[in-house]
Amino acid sequence: MHRDSRVKWAFLLPAALWVLCFTIFPLVYGLRLSFFRVKIGEPDEFVGFENFVQFFQDERGLQSAAVTLIFVLSGVTVQMALGMCLALLFNRDMPLRGLLRTVLTMPLFATPIAVGFLFVTIFYEEGGLINGLLRWDVPWLSHPHWALVSVILVDIWQWTPFCFLIFLAALQGVSEDYYEAGRLETKSGWMLFRHVTFPLLQPTIVLVLLLRITEAFKVFDIPYTLTSGGPGSATQVLSMYAYRVGMRFFHFGYASSISLILFLLVLVTVSFMFKQIRQTYS
Amino acid sequence: MNSLCLRTVILCLVVVLSIAGGCGRSSGPDSEEEAGGVVEYKHVTWHDDGSLDLTTFEDGEIIGLSKEDIGTLFGPGKTPFAGQRIAVAVTSQGPKGGISGPLYRLRPAWEELTGAKLDIVEVPMADLLNKTITDLRFGGGQFDGIIQGAWFMGEYITPGFIIPIDTYVQDPRFPHWDPGWLPTPLKSIHAWGGKQYGVMNDSDGQVLYWRNDILTNTAWRSAFKEETGKDLPFPVKTWQDVTEIARFFHGKNWDENDPEPDSGVVMHFRVNEQGMFHFMSLSAAFTVLGGEKVDRGTNNYWFDPDTMEPLINQPGHIRALETLYELSQYGPRAQSSWDLGTAWDWFLRGKSIFVFSWGDVGSLVQDVSRSSIKGKIGASILPGSYDVYDMNANAWVNVDEPNVVGNTVGGSWHGVITSTSESPEAVYSLYALMATQPVSLWNVNRGWTGVDPGARIHFTPPQGSADLQGYLDAGWDESDLTFYLKAYRDNFYAKTMLPYLRINGAEEYWRALDQNLSETMIGRLEPQEALLRTAREWNTITDRRGREAQLKQYQESIGYDLLPHAPR
Numbered sequence: 001m002h003r004d005s006r007v008k009w010a011f012l013l014p015a016a017l018w019v020l021c022f023t024i025f026p027l028v029y030g031l032r033l034s035f036f037r038v039k040i041g042e043p044d045e046f047v048g049f050e051n052f053v054q055f056f057q058d059e060r061g062l063q064s065a066a067v068t069l070i071f072v073l074s075g076v077t078v079q080m081a082l083g084m085c086l087a088l089l090f091n092r093d094m095p096l097r098g099l100l101r102t103v104l105t106m107p108l109f110a111t112p113i114a115v116g117f118l119f120v121t122i123f124y125e126e127g128g129l130i131n132g133l134l135r136w137d138v139p140w141l142s143h144p145h146w147a148l149v150s151v152i153l154v155d156i157w158q159w160t161p162f163c164f165l166i167f168l169a170a171l172q173g174v175s176e177d178y179y180e181a182g183r184l185e186t187k188s189g190w191m192l193f194r195h196v197t198f199p200l201l202q203p204t205i206v207l208v209l210l211l212r213i214t215e216a217f218k219v220f221d222i223p224y225t226l227t228s229g230g231p232g233s234a235t236q237v238l239s240m241y242a243y244r245v246g247m248r249f250f251h252f253g254y255a256s257s258i259s260l261i262l263f264l265l266v267l268v269t270v271s272f273m274f275k276q277i278r279q280t281y282s
Numbered sequence: 283m284n285s286l287c288l289r290t291v292i293l294c295l296v297v298v299l300s301i302a303g304g305c306g307r308s309s310g311p312d313s314e315e316e317a318g319g320v321v322e323y324k325h326v327t328w329h330d331d332g333s334l335d336l337t338t339f340e341d342g343e344i345i346g347l348s349k350e351d352i353g354t355l356f357g358p359g360k361t362p363f364a365g366q367r368i369a370v371a372v373t374s375q376g377p378k379g380g381i382s383g384p385l386y387r388l389r390p391a392w393e394e395l396t397g398a399k400l401d402i403v404e405v406p407m408a409d410l411l412n413k414t415i416t417d418l419r420f421g422g423g424q425f426d427g428i429i430q431g432a433w434f435m436g437e438y439i440t441p442g443f444i445i446p447i448d449t450y451v452q453d454p455r456f457p458h459w460d461p462g463w464l465p466t467p468l469k470s471i472h473a474w475g476g477k478q479y480g481v482m483n484d485s486d487g488q489v490l491y492w493r494n495d496i497l498t499n500t501a502w503r504s505a506f507k508e509e510t511g512k513d514l515p516f517p518v519k520t521w522q523d524v525t526e527i528a529r530f531f532h533g534k535n536w537d538e539n540d541p542e543p544d545s546g547v548v549m550h551f552r553v554n555e556q557g558m559f560h561f562m563s564l565s566a567a568f569t570v571l572g573g574e575k576v577d578r579g580t581n582n583y584w585f586d587p588d589t590m591e592p593l594i595n596q597p598g599h600i601r602a603l604e605t606l607y608e609l610s611q612y613g614p615r616a617q618s619s620w621d622l623g624t625a626w627d628w629f630l631r632g633k634s635i636f637v638f639s640w641g642d643v644g645s646l647v648q649d650v651s652r653s654s655i656k657g658k659i660g661a662s663i664l665p666g667s668y669d670v671y672d673m674n675a676n677a678w679v680n681v682d683e684p685n686v687v688g689n690t691v692g693g694s695w696h697g698v699i700t701s702t703s704e705s706p707e708a709v710y711s712l713y714a715l716m717a718t719q720p721v722s723l724w725n726v727n728r729g730w731t732g733v734d735p736g737a738r739i740h741f742t743p744p745q746g747s748a749d750l751q752g753y754l755d756a757g758w759d760e761s762d763l764t765f766y767l768k769a770y771r772d773n774f775y776a777k778t779m780l781p782y783l784r785i786n787g788a789e790e791y792w793r794a795l796d797q798n799l800s801e802t803m804i805g806r807l808e809p810q811e812a813l814l815r816t817a818r819e820w821n822t823i824t825d826r827r828g829r830e831a832q833l834k835q836y837q838e839s840i841g842y843d844l845l846p847h848a849p850r
Contacts, residue, residue: 037826039827039828040415040419040437040441041419041440041441041442041443060797124616125614125615125616125619126542126614126616126628127542139615139616141616141619142615142616142617142618142619142804143804144804144806147619227552227553227619228552228553228554228555228621229553229554230552230553230554230618230619230797230800231551231552231553231618231619231800231801231803231804232553232797232800232801232804232806233553233797233800233801234804244554244793247409247412247416248408248411248412248789248790248793249787249789249790249793250412250415250437251790251826
């Protein structure tokens with residue numbers, strides 16, 4: 001028994017060390033940095049909440065926050081809706097279902113950095129895949145509004161399969177008995193979805209929503225590679241702004257405060273949703 | 283649970299740590315025996331007269347160095363730095379990419395000559411400064427040397443992160459190179475406060491390239507006259523000339539490669555890349571007045587040297603941005619999202635009359651796998667302006683001859699030695715070997731190295747001492763080369779130069795400018811508003827970093843002479 005306990009801790013130790021080194025320590029150190037003005041070659045200077053106040057007076061910071069919110073709200077909404085539609089479509093017998101399902105999930109396994117670079121070529125305006133083949137003249141990356149649309153579209157392309165897979169798994173866990181009972185009341189597919197499928201899938205929907213929102217707030221790779229935050233600052237998300245402030249301009253204290261603000265934003269959003277869920281199910 | 287499980291756990295940990303330890307660094311091939319023992323030369327051939335031939339890695343090309351070039355440190359059987367291992371950080375372009383490629387090519391030979399080992403640590407250009415600064419600030423000691431961009435200097439100097447190399451330069455033991463080969467503007471960005479910090483390597487500056495075959499074509503010249511009622515203003519003297527020509531050619535199909543319309547000009551305005559250099563090099567003609575001194579309105583561009591107030595929103599700068607914006611209307615719409623490579627590719631494919639950019643363009647034109655315009659280009663120092671804003675008199679002046687201003691915008695990537703290095707002499711020997719005349723010329727002859735000409739030894743007679751045949755053997759078209767070398771010679775030896783911003787936070791100032799420029803190019807901001815916002819942001823940056831410290835550093839960097847200066 002005692003020996004089993006030692007072995008148990010031996011297996012847990014690497015994971016615990018990993019979490020300590022790469023999650024707890026950076027969080028604590030970042031929190032500490034956010035209260036200091038850090039200059040290269042000089043001692044750190046305690047400034048209290050000055051960095052946090054600065055953010056709310058920083059036009060670029062606030063703009064980045066707004067871009068991030070637009071990205072999260074529109075991207076996640078479309079991913080969820082599209083993922084659900086695809087899941088409903090695939091939750092039935094159809095030819096080549098297995099093959100099509102595999103193809104649909106492939107974007108999920110591509111690294112975001114590579115995806116960003118790939119879509120630079122796809123969105124290339126002077127004869128890229130879309131404008132060239134379809135003979136469109138869309139300023140995908142050179143117009144501020146279209147650039148944001150492009151970033152959102154790429155994110156949708158990559159993460160809809162995630163929603164699709166989880167919804168499909170949940171759908172396949174719904175007993176046919178519920179639908180049989182429902183068909184006694186109505187033949188309408190929409191009514192069946194609204195009164196049978198949706199209520200039963202609610203826990204899954206909430207889970208996917210939480211996961212996607214948390215990830216979407218942290219987006220970095222796709223706007224960084226696709227547009228570099230431009231044109232202008234049209235696609236500069238908050239995480240990218242924090243990165244630039246810290247790692248390009250060496251304003252480590254301010255960058256830490258931006259990161260913490262982003263963390264708090266996500267925390268508040270997730271906490272609010274959990275509260276709503278508890279209220280719904282209590 | 284038993285010892286087998288525990289052994290499995292330990293084995294997994296060992297594998298993971300081994301993989302982690304092997305990431306990121308590139309070490310050289312083994313090519314020698316132990317320190318002080320017999321050296322097996324595979325990339326070095328010694329001759330009886332003390333000269334040697336270096337064989338470059340992979341290409342197998344031979345570079346001959348004389349006894350005078352090589353110094354006294356190296357010799358047959360000598361391994362002066364045996365047992366030492368140095369790490370040099372460089373922008374990540376790969377073993378056959380710009381700036382990093384030459385290090386790979388030379389590494390085996392250097393290791394055989396020194397007995398030391400070289401780790402080439404490639405870092406994406408955008409992260410090179412922050413990675414090295416972070417390491418130096420927190421005492422990581424990971425890097426012995428850095429191939430830095432010239433604007434890094436201010437960040438390294440004040441905290442003492444790099445060391446001066448004057449004693450090494452004078453030391454006859456080391457491979458020979460002479461800072462005097464460089465024209466003053468380039469020499470100055472390798473030094474600080476009268477001390478030498480950098481070893482010559484790359485020389486950056488923007489010049490104007492054009493399609494000479496089109497602009498000298500009689501039919502096109504007649505068409506221009508017919509459409510505009512004026513003669514084609516070629517050779518161009520001013521930015522207004524460039525704009526007129528670009529306007530005429532934009533939207534017409536004048537290249538034979540495809541049926542699509544072409545552009546008058548192409549630029550790269552992708553934000554957080556290098557778009558701001560276009561503005562800097564163009565605006566110099568409207569803003570920088572030359573003279574024998576340095577003060578607010580003479581040989582100055584960035585800040586008031588008495589108060590550190592930004593000058594970026596002066597009327598000259600605003601007029602320049604208006605000119606740049608107008609010029610951009612005659613380029614592809616997508617250029618506001620294009621990076622350097624994409625814009626160059628447009629020109630190399632023959633889709634644009636003009637581009638103004640670095641020496642890499644001239645080299646890449648010679649690469650027929652990428653270029654359809656070899657033998658068709660012209661090049662010159664950037665055009666000037668008849669109207670220049672005098673920041674001393676606070677008034678426009680109209681000059682008789684266009685105010686033509688040279689520039690050193692860009693990185694001019696060169697080697698510096700970190701203060702944490704335990705092998706500074708070994709690092710210097712590497713840089714010095716690369717800076718010797720034969721090796722430097724070898725790099726400059728080959729465009730893929732990213733090493734552009736700037737030193738006297740790179741230009742052909744009568745301006746310099748380089749052998750034309752070396753360039754021709756490397757694949758240059760003679761007509762292109764003639765234009766190219768003259769353009770760069772004129773640029774780096776111009777009477778008036780755009781001062782280089784090298785102070786603490788240079789990148790932050792540039793990024794603020796870059797974002798506002800990008801907003802202007804997409805029509806979101808008027809030029810005046812963009813530069814006003816830039817000036818405000820610059821003031822915030824200056825105050826945060828310490829106005830007095832910034833002012834002092836700025837004065838040092840531009841060689842500000844406090845007395846006398848023109849009254850404002």
